[in-house]
Amino acid sequence: xxxxxxxxxxxxxxxxxxxxxxxxxxxxxxxxxxxxxxxxxxxxxxxxxxxxxxxxxxxxxxxxxxxxxxxxxxxxxxxxxxxxxxxxxxxxxx
Numbered sequence: 001x002x003x004x005x006x007x008x009x010x011x012x013x014x015x016x017x018x019x020x021x022x023x024x025x026x027x028x029x030x031x032x033x034x035x036x037x038x039x040x041x042x043x044x045x046x047x048x049x050x051x052x053x054x055x056x057x058x059x060x061x062x063x064x065x066x067x068x069x070x071x072x073x074x075x076x077x078x079x080x081x082x083x084x085x086x087x088x089x090x091x092x093x094x
Contacts, residue, residue: 005088026088033084 005026051059066072 004085008089024088025090026084029084029087033080 047059051057
């Protein structure tokens with residue numbers, strides 16, 4: 001993803017020093033995604049631990065809908081990748 005953003009900055013005539021910066025909107029956004037994924041993962045572990053120790057079944061009991069297909073996951077990943085590309089191209093406000 002970084003390569004795509006660097007190429008877009010070069011085509012737009014942007015400053016290469018800005019593209020090479022370690023503190024960019026893309027890296028900040030990606031760090032936020034990683035942190036959010038960790039928090040949601042911990043919530044999932046806590047929920048599964050509660051289900052196991054309390055001898056409960058599936059507490060959330062989501063119904064099976066069209067969201068249970070592989071293409072939905074691929075679409076969500078593509079949207080996430082596009083959002084990373086979009087926010088990485090924005091300049092930092094100084």
